[in-house]
Amino acid sequence: MQIILLDTRTFRDLPLELPLTSWRNDYVPDPDPTKTILGEFQWKWLEERLQEPADLRIIGSRIQFSHEYNGWESWTNFPRELLKMVDLIKSTKANGVVFISGDVHWGELSVLRPQDCYPIYDLTASGLNRDYENVEPNRNRVGEPCSDFHFGMLDINWSGNPSVTFRIHDMTGRSRVRKSVKLSELKL
Structure with missing residues (x-):
């Protein structure tokens, strides 16, 4: 098992903001190919880590990865x-990548289903002292969100399958969200 914690703040370019917006949904997707979240050095470091053998790789990201765009930081x-992340997972043949994230004040499980790749799950949980009534839509959500005070957990079962x-x-x-996935389903 591999645990990778990403720095999604230090090297990140400023997100593209809409002028004159409220405090909600400030950001829009930026097509600029020069913009980065991780920076060149961290991308190279991550590529090296993903080439190491592991059956399960838990990537910690402060911001959500597998959800549908909603205007918040992600x-x-x-x-x-x-x-680039999906392509890196594929090119390094990194099996078993899952994400854990936070920063949105609600809890949810999202899954991204990229072409020619296994499903990439992202468990999002925010602080125990955060609740949020206005949960954003998310077509990639698995089950229902949790807008109450909550916490997230990963249970790993190494026996059998x-x-x-x-x-x-x-x-x-x-229990508000529960989804089991066999590691054999997270392979290229």
Whole structure:
């Protein structure tokens, strides 16, 4: 298993903002091919990490990866960078990549289904002290979102046919999101 924590702030170019917008949905996808989230050095470092052997790779990103564009800070504001990540997963033949993310004040599980690649899941959970009533639409969402105070968990089962279970629980411990995926489904 490999755990990779990305710095999506230090080297990131400024996202493209709409003028005169409210505090919500400030950003739009920027087609500029020179714009970056990770920067050249971190991309090279990530490529080297993805070439290392691992059955499961948990990539931590401060911002969401696999959701549908919603105007908040995310990989979708840099569509060329998102595509670059998918292409890097494919070119390095990195099996078992899943994302964990936060920064949106609600919890959800999203899945991106790129062409010629396995599904890329992203478990988003925000701080225990954050709730949010106005959850944004997301066609990539698996199940329902959790807008109450919540926390996320990954359960990894290495026995038999190994799997990862994505979970979100509310403050009472009640399961709100649960999805198990066999690692054999996360292979190129």
